Amino acid sequence: MEYFVQQTINALSVGGEYALLALGLAIVFSIMNLVNFAHGELITLGGYAMLFSAAWFVSDPIYLLPICVLAATGAAILFERVAFRPVRNAPETTGLLTAFGVSIVVQNALLIFVATRPKPVPIPDWMQGTIQIAGLHLPMVQVLETSCTVVAATGLILLLTKTNLGLAMRAAAKDFTVVRLMGIKADRVILGAFAVSGFLAGLAAVFILARRGAVDPMMGFSPVLKAFVACVLGGFGSLLGAAVGGLSLGMLEVLLQATLPSEVAGFRDAIVFLLVGAVLIWRPTGLLGKRVELGDKE
Amino acid sequence: MLQLTDVSVSYGPIQAVRNVSATVEQGEIVALLGPNGAGKTSLVSSIVGIIPVSSGSVGFDGEDITRTPVESIVRKGLTLTPEGRRVFAGLSVAENLRLGASTQSDRAAVEETLETYLEMFPILRERYHQTATTLSGGEQQMLAIARSLMSRPRMLMLDEPSLGLAPRVVERIFEHIVELKQSGLTMLVVEQNATEALAFADRAYVLASGKLVFEGAASELASSDRLMEAYLGTGVD
Numbered sequence: 001m002e003y004f005v006q007q008t009i010n011a012l013s014v015g016g017e018y019a020l021l022a023l024g025l026a027i028v029f030s031i032m033n034l035v036n037f038a039h040g041e042l043i044t045l046g047g048y049a050m051l052f053s054a055a056w057f058v059s060d061p062i063y064l065l066p067i068c069v070l071a072a073t074g075a076a077i078l079f080e081r082v083a084f085r086p087v088r089n090a091p092e093t094t095g096l097l098t099a100f101g102v103s104i105v106v107q108n109a110l111l112i113f114v115a116t117r118p119k120p121v122p123i124p125d126w127m128q129g130t131i132q133i134a135g136l137h138l139p140m141v142q143v144l145e146t147s148c149t150v151v152a153a154t155g156l157i158l159l160l161t162k163t164n165l166g167l168a169m170r171a172a173a174k175d176f177t178v179v180r181l182m183g184i185k186a187d188r189v190i191l192g193a194f195a196v197s198g199f200l201a202g203l204a205a206v207f208i209l210a211r212r213g214a215v216d217p218m219m220g221f222s223p224v225l226k227a228f229v230a231c232v233l234g235g236f237g238s239l240l241g242a243a244v245g246g247l248s249l250g251m252l253e254v255l256l257q258a259t260l261p262s263e264v265a266g267f268r269d270a271i272v273f274l275l276v277g278a279v280l281i282w283r284p285t286g287l288l289g290k291r292v293e294l295g296d297k298e
Numbered sequence: 299m300l301q302l303t304d305v306s307v308s309y310g311p312i313q314a315v316r317n318v319s320a321t322v323e324q325g326e327i328v329a330l331l332g333p334n335g336a337g338k339t340s341l342v343s344s345i346v347g348i349i350p351v352s353s354g355s356v357g358f359d360g361e362d363i364t365r366t367p368v369e370s371i372v373r374k375g376l377t378l379t380p381e382g383r384r385v386f387a388g389l390s391v392a393e394n395l396r397l398g399a400s401t402q403s404d405r406a407a408v409e410e411t412l413e414t415y416l417e418m419f420p421i422l423r424e425r426y427h428q429t430a431t432t433l434s435g436g437e438q439q440m441l442a443i444a445r446s447l448m449s450r451p452r453m454l455m456l457d458e459p460s461l462g463l464a465p466r467v468v469e470r471i472f473e474h475i476v477e478l479k480q481s482g483l484t485m486l487v488v489e490q491n492a493t494e495a496l497a498f499a500d501r502a503y504v505l506a507s508g509k510l511v512f513e514g515a516a517s518e519l520a521s522s523d524r525l526m527e528a529y530l531g532t533g534v535d
Contacts, residue, residue, distance in 0.1 A: 167389075174386045174387055175384055180369050181378060186367075186369065
């Protein structure tokens with residue numbers, strides 16, 4: 001029983017992490033048709049912000065957590081302002097290449113100016129421990145991550161449905177030109193989307209770092225890849241699809257982790273991708289993706 | 299109110315609009331007519347800044363808006379109800395209208411404007427909480443017009459408001475346009491439905507292959523079979 005609950009909460013936390021990252025990718029994609037492959041670098045920069053803050057002025061690691069989230073949000077806003085805004089009206093491939101460019105620049109700047117090897121980042125001790133709920137010992141990180149995901153998703157829903165910015169973002173996902181015809185500033189909507197994606201990435205970064213305890217320049221690659229797969233699995237462009245895709249992917253991984261015999265455990269990711277591929281053959285537009293005929297969207 | 303001077307619009311090497319000069323005066327309804335592909339949509343899209351003007355200039359209220367971004371032009375009081383209505387699918391009628399009022403900060407005034415247009419288009423009040431996609435074509439057109447009007451424009455450009463609608467519905471839309479004119483709104487109406495547009499327009503421009511081929515009083519064009527036949531192919535019937 002305890003094992004089952006532990007695995008469930010593990011699955012939810014990994015799934016939640018992928019969902020947070022996938023939502024960030026999806027929200028930017030839905031508005032700008034841009035797959036922001038520099039999304040992983042937001043996690044990396046959040047981590048390095050923790051590293052530097054700890055080295056310079058922060059003594060209690062608890063303050064590093066909001067610093068991580070703020071740094072990722074700030075970095076997302078900066079990417080938009082410096083890199084993506086100048087190519088906003090260029091063909092979509094230009095945006096995609098820009099994203100790769102940003103990613104390479106950040107990775108190499110960290111390699112050159114900081115270090116090539118992983119650096120340990122202080123994490124509050126209580127996050128590493130376990131928490132006792134109803135007589136069950138559960139890892140604190142996983143419980144926190146699951147609840148943070150729920151809170152963040154609720155917050156996102158409120159933002160999208162109750163605020164003017166959120167309404168504009170939803171409308172922009174349908175028809176950006178007409179949103180501008182409403183007199184809504186394009187810059188503000190896009191900046192909002194990037195800020196939200198950065199915030200969600202920062203939140204995920206806190207838990208990624210709590211798990212690995214160290215930063216390195218390439219650490220953003222694997223998470224952004226998972227987020228991308230989650231988006232494809234759920235249906236690209238759909239926010240609900242991103243959340244569902246992220247959750248399914250994470251849960252699938254944990255399920256395989258828990259059930260695969262040890263000889264084939266090394267093939268876990270390969271098996272996951274195989275299954276994702278099978279889903280896409282069955283539903284080419286993803287689990288929740290709608291079939292769009294060519295030319296439906298101008 | 300609106301002055302176009304030698305406006306050209308190009309898509310790469312293809313010129314969609316060539317050296318068009320035209321004006322719309324305060325309080326007028328001006329019809330912009332012409333066959334499919336004449337460049338009418340390109341022209342109104344470039345006026346409002348959706349696509350760039352490649353040469354020439356656009357003035358609104360004496361101010362040059364040739365390179366002004368869309369959202370700023372709308373804030374100055376000039377807006378466009380785009381071709382094909384383009385209501386936000388998946389959003390409710392209420393949300394569509396709320397988005398239309400984005401430029402307005404005075405909440406009481408927004409409520410008042412909303413009331414005015416729910417009065418004018420009662421069907422929107424009836425469908426207020428339904429998603430826009432559940433509306434019929436005519437209802438969507440009314441929503442698109444009301445959404446544009448929520449920004450309290452001084453001049454409205456309507457791109458093909460009759461597109462794809464049944465004749466009876468078209469008539470209702472045109473009645474609303476006349477009603478809006480009586481309330482003092484200046485309008486530029488793009489239409490393929492020339493005969494009917496000329497019935498309510500004060501003046502007309504005819505565009506063919508990107509060039510202006512006629513400008514003058516709507517009545518002059520409407521009463522001349524020769525002109526109608528020559529420019530619009532609809533004169534003798």
